[in-house]
Amino acid sequence: MTHEKDDVLVIAGEIFNSRLLIGTGKFRSSVLMAEAIEASGSGLATMALRRVDLNSPDDSMMNHLDPKKYKLLPNTSGARDADEAVRLAKMARAAGGFTWIKLEVTPEPNYMLPDPVETLKAARQLVKLGFTVLPYMNADPILAKHLEEAGCATVMPLAAPIGSNRGLRTKDQIAIIIEQANVPVVVDAGLGMPSHAAESMEMGADAVLVNTAVAIADDPVEMARAFAMGVKAGRMAYLAGAGGESRLARASSPLTGFLNSGDSNTK
Amino acid sequence: MNSFFSHIRDSDFDALKRSIESATKDRVRRAIRQTQSGDDDVLAVFSPAAGEFLEDMAVRAAAVTERRFGKTIQLYAPLYLSNECSNACVYCGFSCDSEMPRISLTLDQALADADKLYMEGFRHILLLTGESPNRYGVEQIREVAKALNGKFSSISIEVFPMKARDYKTLESAGVDALTLYQETYDPRLYKKLHPKGPKSNYEMRLAAIEEGGQAGFRSLGVGALLGLRDWRCEAVMLARHARYLSRRFWKSRVAVSFPRLNPALAGFEAPHPVSDAHLVQMITGMRLLLPDADLVLSTREPAALRDNIIGLGVTRMSAGSRTNPGGYVTELDSGQQFAVADQRPPAQVAAMIESRGFEPVWKDFDPVFLQGSRS
Numbered sequence: 001m002t003h004e005k006d007d008v009l010v011i012a013g014e015i016f017n018s019r020l021l022i023g024t025g026k027f028r029s030s031v032l033m034a035e036a037i038e039a040s041g042s043g044l045a046t047m048a049l050r051r052v053d054l055n056s057p058d059d060s061m062m063n064h065l066d067p068k069k070y071k072l073l074p075n076t077s078g079a080r081d082a083d084e085a086v087r088l089a090k091m092a093r094a095a096g097g098f099t100w101i102k103l104e105v106t107p108e109p110n111y112m113l114p115d116p117v118e119t120l121k122a123a124r125q126l127v128k129l130g131f132t133v134l135p136y137m138n139a140d141p142i143l144a145k146h147l148e149e150a151g152c153a154t155v156m157p158l159a160a161p162i163g164s165n166r167g168l169r170t171k172d173q174i175a176i177i178i179e180q181a182n183v184p185v186v187v188d189a190g191l192g193m194p195s196h197a198a199e200s201m202e203m204g205a206d207a208v209l210v211n212t213a214v215a216i217a218d219d220p221v222e223m224a225r226a227f228a229m230g231v232k233a234g235r236m237a238y239l240a241g242a243g244g245e246s247r248l249a250r251a252s253s254p255l256t257g258f259l260n261s262g263d264s265n266t267k
Numbered sequence: 268m269n270s271f272f273s274h275i276r277d278s279d280f281d282a283l284k285r286s287i288e289s290a291t292k293d294r295v296r297r298a299i300r301q302t303q304s305g306d307d308d309v310l311a312v313f314s315p316a317a318g319e320f321l322e323d324m325a326v327r328a329a330a331v332t333e334r335r336f337g338k339t340i341q342l343y344a345p346l347y348l349s350n351e352c353s354n355a356c357v358y359c360g361f362s363c364d365s366e367m368p369r370i371s372l373t374l375d376q377a378l379a380d381a382d383k384l385y386m387e388g389f390r391h392i393l394l395l396t397g398e399s400p401n402r403y404g405v406e407q408i409r410e411v412a413k414a415l416n417g418k419f420s421s422i423s424i425e426v427f428p429m430k431a432r433d434y435k436t437l438e439s440a441g442v443d444a445l446t447l448y449q450e451t452y453d454p455r456l457y458k459k460l461h462p463k464g465p466k467s468n469y470e471m472r473l474a475a476i477e478e479g480g481q482a483g484f485r486s487l488g489v490g491a492l493l494g495l496r497d498w499r500c501e502a503v504m505l506a507r508h509a510r511y512l513s514r515r516f517w518k519s520r521v522a523v524s525f526p527r528l529n530p531a532l533a534g535f536e537a538p539h540p541v542s543d544a545h546l547v548q549m550i551t552g553m554r555l556l557l558p559d560a561d562l563v564l565s566t567r568e569p570a571a572l573r574d575n576i577i578g579l580g581v582t583r584m585s586a587g588s589r590t591n592p593g594g595y596v597t598e599l600d601s602g603q604q605f606a607v608a609d610q611r612p613p614a615q616v617a618a619m620i621e622s623r624g625f626e627p628v629w630k631d632f633d634p635v636f637l638q639g640s641r642s
Contacts, residue, residue: 026337
């Protein structure tokens with residue numbers, strides 16, 4: 001059985017000690033954003049390419065994100081189709097050397113729901129171009145399989161519309177995605193409270209991504225810490241076999257072990 | 268496809284006023300609570316009855332805005348390219364009936380002004396002209412946009428109405444957002460205020476924002492000039508217009524501005540001045556109806572009001588604005604469109620935003636988005 005202490009998140013061969021991914025938008029200042037990320041213990045922080053100026057050494061956001069402390073994951077937020085997302089990714093690689101991309105294609109500006117057709121199209125192109133692709137997607141199990149087959153490093157289904165803080169509204173669909181996935185499943189968007197993060201992890205999600213809930217809290221640093229604890233608690237519960245279900249192999253079969261004891265006729 | 272004009276044609280503004288005034292307190296309470304608003308809510312939030320619930324509206328509007336936009340305020344600066352105009356809008360400094368000396372910036376002059384704005388930190392710029400396409404038209408605007416594209420992250424326009432084809436030309440040059448105020452949604456009043464020039468055609472002006480939607484602008488900005496008419500009817504029509512646009516042009520974000528005629532500064536006595544309390548009711552009400560819209564407040568408003576309104580729904584502000592062509596560098600004394608009330612330099616406005624617990628955002632777009640549509 002896996003124990004919490006040596007339980008790590010592996011994405012595309014890279015090891016992360018925290019299962020909390022954190023976003024850098026919506027904070028009231030860059031200083032506070034950096035403090036909150038630090039407090040979250042996250043090793044992977046997303047940032048919107050439309051917000052940063054990769055060519056400027058004075059960019060306020062970039063200056064507050066220490067690439068030695070956490071891996072920066074640029075996202076294509078604002079892209080309306082595959083072409084725009086691919087162009088942004090290429091710019092990120094050319095100007096900043098980024099090869100990991102959080103793919104977001106959201107043509108509708110209000111709920112910012114991901115476009116499944118364009119996301120898959122962009123994912124295929126980006127993988128071909130050598131990017132490590134982490135796609136934001138609706139909680140659609142079939143789309144998750146397509147994205148996996150396209151070569152994506154994770155799938156990132158939404159819990160609820162981005163920024164809504166509404167919690168795990170797509171729980172049943174995410175359960176199927178988790179059941180069928182061969183790549184890490186990161187629950188992304190809509191998680192409003194640490195209990196939502198814990199619930200996702202209890203289900204067997206590999207990680208969660210949080211931004212708004214931390215950024216707009218009265219005390220983002222404390223909220224980041226609370227989310228870190230929620231993620232940890234949920235993961236521990238999952239590893240402990242919560243809910244009567246576990247996808248982990250068990251060392252013994254206490255109920256049917258007698259069948260293999262030699263005394264029993266199993267033929 | 269029908270246009271928003273078909274909604275106007277059916278609108279009896281006197282009946283509309285009566286409907287707004289008949290909203291009850293209970294109806295207002297429900298409108299403030301709702302998470303998905305209908306047209307009854309539109310009437311309720313702008314009603315006299317809602318005036319008693321301003322604090323409740325503000326609390327809810329603040330929460331909705333914060334969830335959607337975070338603790339941020341986006342900054343932009345206007346760049347007036349020309350004050351040539353063949354319209355005679357009775358409230359406007361650029362009216363062709365005014366004696367004002369006319370000037371159109373050369374490309375170099377425009378770039379000099381833009382450089383100043385860039386040095387001040389701006390990456391979002393709004394290009395403005397009067398309406399005189401023969402003297403300053405699509406081609407001149409395109410040249411400026413092309414020259415600024417890349418240097419500025421986002422280029423918006425607030426110019427004369429065009430057809431989709433011309434808008435597309437500008438979009439291909441790097442313009443990503445369009446703003447076009449109807450000024451007043453009341454066709455009869457519109458006729459009186461815009462007696463001559465191309466702008467006297469109400470329907471053509473109203474149709475232009477839809478032409479912009481077809482051209483694919485990512486942001487479509489609407490507004491009514493506040494003070495021309497009873498603000499409640501304008502607010503209702505504005506909200507309906509915004510909702511119509513966001514349903515029809517589902518890939519574009521709608522932006523709503525709240526330009527208020529300041530009687531002391533406009534050189535024109537606003538017949539229906541809008542009080543601060545009513546402006547706040549309009550902004551917070553609009554936020555409840557349009558959770559995802561950009562709400563814009565310019566330097567027409569005095570510093571104290573702008574400071575206090577941060578957090579209540581506004582997401583975008585101008586700063587350090589000059590409303591005359593060349594006003595930043597080369598033609599400091601040319602004729603202005605309207606007087607600016609908040610004259611603080613951009614850095615001071617940014618510091619004020621920070622002191623209120625918000626991050627001033629200078630860049631929130633990237634020209635790379637548009638490169639595919641460039642010809």
